[in-house]
Amino acid sequence: MRPGSRTCREILDQGESWSATLGSLEEQSTGLRQLLHRPHREATFIGCGSTYFLSLAASTIWQAMTGVSARALPSSELWLFPELYRPAQPSLLVAVSRSGETTETLRALEMYRQQIGGDSLAITCDPASEMVGLASSRLVARNAAEESVAQTRSFTSMLLLAQLACALAADREDYLSQLNALPAFFPSLVKTYEPLARRLARDERLEHFVFLGSGPRYGLACEAMLKMKEMSLSPSEAFHFLEFRHGPKSTASKRTLVIGLLSESARDHEASVLSEMRQLGTKVLALAESAEGLPADEAIELRSGLDEQANLALFLPALQLLAYHRAVHKGLDPDRPANLDAVVRLPA
Ligand code: F1P
Numbered sequence: 001m002r003p004g005s006r007t008c009r010e011i012l013d014q015g016e017s018w019s020a021t022l023g024s025l026e027e028q029s030t031g032l033r034q035l036l037h038r039p040h041r042e043a044t045f046i047g048c049g050s051t052y053f054l055s056l057a058a059s060t061i062w063q064a065m066t067g068v069s070a071r072a073l074p075s076s077e078l079w080l081f082p083e084l085y086r087p088a089q090p091s092l093l094v095a096v097s098r099s100g101e102t103t104e105t106l107r108a109l110e111m112y113r114q115q116i117g118g119d120s121l122a123i124t125c126d127p128a129s130e131m132v133g134l135a136s137s138r139l140v141a142r143n144a145a146e147e148s149v150a151q152t153r154s155f156t157s158m159l160l161l162a163q164l165a166c167a168l169a170a171d172r173e174d175y176l177s178q179l180n181a182l183p184a185f186f187p188s189l190v191k192t193y194e195p196l197a198r199r200l201a202r203d204e205r206l207e208h209f210v211f212l213g214s215g216p217r218y219g220l221a222c223e224a225m226l227k228m229k230e231m232s233l234s235p236s237e238a239f240h241f242l243e244f245r246h247g248p249k250s251t252a253s254k255r256t257l258v259i260g261l262l263s264e265s266a267r268d269h270e271a272s273v274l275s276e277m278r279q280l281g282t283k284v285l286a287l288a289e290s291a292e293g294l295p296a297d298e299a300i301e302l303r304s305g306l307d308e309q310a311n312l313a314l315f316l317p318a319l320q321l322l323a324y325h326r327a328v329h330k331g332l333d334p335d336r337p338a339n340l341d342a343v344v345r346l347p348a
Contacts, residue, residue: 003333014153015186020142036169041088043070047096050151057219058162065170075104091118100129103346156313178310201325209236213261224319231334232326254281262288
């Protein structure tokens, strides 16, 4: 089997996972609406690695949609330091895990049930996982689990589930229909930008990758950074857009590719960071609804016309392909990242 062939297929099949997952909401939402409509004072999203980054993105959307205070934590923080993170009651815990078997997430959920006692929702790809048995309710992504270690289609499909939960909690039919529009944009996005991802991945002048995002796009920037690290073992970092000026820019050089995931509402402020980085000699790849007027060497235009809180999943496929092609170009096998297991299970 060609190195990386599984990962490549999983990235390219992603649109089908989105359609299947979105299409399953009706059947999955019985009972869930009731749970999500309870008057929670706080929501806490937890996960590990990719699913922690997903939690970062989802918690900002939750707060914006519902007006209920929401935050994201690595599962280990909630498990090991419950007194530091005790949520206001009544509260909702949203545990996100592809496998539903990661020890830290299971321990955090158990601790939450025993010591805090609020509602909980599991978002996963595995309906038979231990996490599903521990939570009060569940949302399961369809056709989204991977054979590969690195999360690609599972990440975006579980992100969609978290966004669907936000729409249900806030009774936002308009947001639901925007989410349902996403799969239609996938094929042309991948077709148009796969060659760009491959070309940039093969550019040997580039050896440092910096991913920038604000709001929910910060979580996506972190996830894109993790893909680059896991698959291609390349030095990569993620920052909130404007934070990059506060120290990290000292590492910027002509060997750096700055990848900006632009919002609509803070676009001008974010663009000025990109412009500054170009002046420092970095190469800039901008991802935005439209690239018109952006200071970028290369651009990926989403052209979805969707709200900036709805179009999130569209930012990731090209960046997953960038990491995949970089790995293959370096002679690595993205299906088998170095030193990694698909699930981290800690001894009892
Ligand atoms: C979380 C995770 C993955 C990562 C790694 C180990 O798994 O951190 O994001 O790629 O291989 O596990 P899960 O709890 O979402 O199953």
